[in-house]
Amino acid sequence: MIEVLAGYVSGATVELARVSRKGRHLKLSDVHSFPSREFSRFDRILQLYVRKTNTQFSAACLGVAGPVIGDEVSTTNLPWHISAPTLERRFALGQVKLLNDVVVTAHGLGELESDSFFAINRGRRIDGGNQALIAAGAGLGEALIVNDGQEMLPFPSEGGHGDFAPGNQLEAELWEYLYSELGRVEVEDIVSLSGLERIYNFLVDTHGGTRADWFSQAQYPSDLIIEKALSGQDDTASRALDIFIDCYASEAANLALKGMALGGVYIGGVIAPKMITALDKGRFKERFVKRGKMESLLARIPVGVIIDERTPLLGAASVALRLLQ
Numbered sequence: 042m043i044e045v046l047a048g049y050v051s052g053a054t055v056e057l058a059r060v061s062r063k064g065r066h067l068k069l070s071d072v073h074s075f076p077s078r079e080f081s082r083f084d085r086i087l088q089l090y091v092r093k094t095n096t097q098f099s100a101a102c103l104g105v106a107g108p109v110i111g112d113e114v115s116t117t118n119l120p121w122h123i124s125a126p127t128l129e130r131r132f133a134l135g136q137v138k139l140l141n142d143v144v145v146t147a148h149g150l151g152e153l154e155s156d157s158f159f160a161i162n163r164g165r166r167i168d169g170g171n172q173a174l175i176a177a178g179a180g181l182g183e184a185l186i187v188n189d190g191q192e193m194l195p196f197p198s199e200g201g202h203g204d205f206a207p208g209n210q211l212e213a214e215l216w217e218y219l220y221s222e223l224g225r226v227e228v229e230d231i232v233s234l235s236g237l238e239r240i241y242n243f244l245v246d247t248h249g250g251t252r253a254d255w256f257s258q259a260q261y262p263s264d265l266i267i268e269k270a271l272s273g274q275d276d277t278a279s280r281a282l283d284i285f286i287d288c289y290a291s292e293a294a295n296l297a298l299k300g301m302a303l304g305g306v307y308i309g310g311v312i313a314p315k316m317i318t319a320l321d322k323g324r325f326k327e328r329f330v331k332r333g334k335m336e337s338l339l340a341r342i343p344v345g346v347i348i349d350e351r352t353p354l355l356g357a358a359s360v361a362l363r364l365l366q
Contacts, residue, residue, distance in 0.1 A: 043365065046101035046134075047358035048087075051142060052118030052179035053077055053311075057090045060358040067152055067358050069351065071096075083123050084131060091132065101128070102138040102361035104145030104353050106180060108199055114139050118179050136364045140197075142353055143182035146309050147174045147195035149356030150186075150347075157349040158307070159317055162326045164343035170304030173296045177236075177289060178310040181229040185300040200296060201229040208291050208328070211284065218243045232289050234263040234312065241266055241281040250277035267315050282319060290328035297342050298335055305343040309353075313346045320346065 045060040047069070055077055058069040071094045075086045091098075105123060107116040112125035125137040140148075150172075172186040172193065181201030186193050205226045207213040219226045219239060230236055241262070244250040253275055259265045269275035270282035289308075297306050313320065330339045349355075 043099045044096050045358070045361045045365065046098040047354055047361050048101065048103040049142065049145065049353040049357055050083060050103060050105040050116065050119075050121075050123070051077065052106055052116070055080075055083065055086050056354050057087070058354055058358065059094065059096065060361055062362060067355055067362075069354060069358060072354075077119055081120075083121050084128065087128065087132060097133065099135045100138075100361050100364040101134055101136070102140065102145070102357040102364065104140050104142040104357045106142040106182070109139045109141050109144075109197065112137075112139060114141075138360055138364060140357070140360065141182070141184070143174055143176050143184040143309070144195045144197050145356035145360065146176060146182075146347070146353045147172075147184050147186050147193075147307075147356065148359050149352040149354070150174075150307060151193070152355040152359055153347070153349055153352060157347065157352075158345035159314075159320075159348050160343065160345050161308075161320055162329065162340075162342065162344040164305070165341045166305055166343045167303040171300050171302050172304040173293075173300045173302035173306045175289075175293050175296055175306065175308055176310030177232050177234075177312045179234055181232045181236075181292070182310070183292075183296055185296070185302070186304075187300070188304070200299075201232070202227045204228070205231055205288070206291070206295075208287065212288065214247065215240065215243050215284065218247060228288075228292050232285070232292055234261075236288075237263045237266055237281060237285050237312075240284050241277060244277050244280055244284075248280075250280070253277070263312075264315070267312075267319075271316065271318055282316065283324065286316075286319060286324050287328045290325045293325075293344065294329045294332050294335075294339055297329075297339060298332070302342060305345065307345055307347055309347045311350075314348050314350070317346060317348075 058072040176182040183200035269278040
């Protein structure tokens with residue numbers, strides 16, 4: 042029996058699964074999640090998974106958070122280097138395909154049902170139009186999905202490492218605050234989990250906010266910032282989340298314009314689903330649309346949050362199965 046492996050490698054976890062297809066639906070089985078930072082190398086995780094499942098795989102696709110060049114990738118938020126030829130030799134895999142994590146998420150969009158999205162802007166979608174995907178988590182991933190006339194083709198991007206452009210005076214002050222610390226301010230330095238924490242610290246240090254005990258004591262302060270902001274329990278957290286949403290919307294609009302994404306903009310990553318109620322209040326949509334000369338164009342572009350957390354793994358599964366064809 043031919044066995045196929047799908048994997049998703051992020052700064053926080055590695056998810057692996059066996060893949061099969063029943064009709065038009067993908068089936069994931071033996072799904073296991075491993076904490077990335079507890080392992081020094083990816084191949085040790087794969088070795089453990091192969092032993093647990095007692096399976097010999099014929100093909101695999103891995104979505105990895107980092108720039109894939111050729112058949113190799115050095116992970117952005119982990120000290121790992123992953124080589125497809127090395128994995129093929131060590132684990133007797135017929136084929137291993139490495140893709141950027143946002144690219145495999147883009148491949149997963151076609152495997153989702155309509156109820157897997159939360160609409161921020163319904164717009165007027167053009168069938169066959171290009172699409173864009175932006176995903177904030179440990180970092181900020183971006184991809185364009187281009188229609189070549191026959192299928193939708195995702196293209197990788199490292200746009201999250203582009204320069205951050207302030208949209209108002211407050212954001213200019215945020216840029217200056219971070220520039221003094223970092224020397225260069227990328228979009229990812231603000232639109233990410235660590236970026237949300239930086240915004241919170243900026244408000245405390247420069248605008249008279251109060252650094253709460255819960256922030257100093259939390260293992261993951263960004264999650265608590267969102268929680269406190271949504272519950273209205275902390276004014277500084279609420280202001281930080283507003284700035285974060287504004288900057289996220291601006292970068293989503295920039296990506297939509299660069300790709301003429303008239304087929305829609307999709308928001309992935311771990312952050313957006315946690316703050317759906319805040320996104321639903323219209324702040325994201327307002328900032329996304331108000332872009333001067335392009336306001337009427339952006340108003341017609343649908344924007345939706347991906348709420349199915351399996352999307353990257355489904356995308357890797359879809360590509361892995363196609364390797365056998």
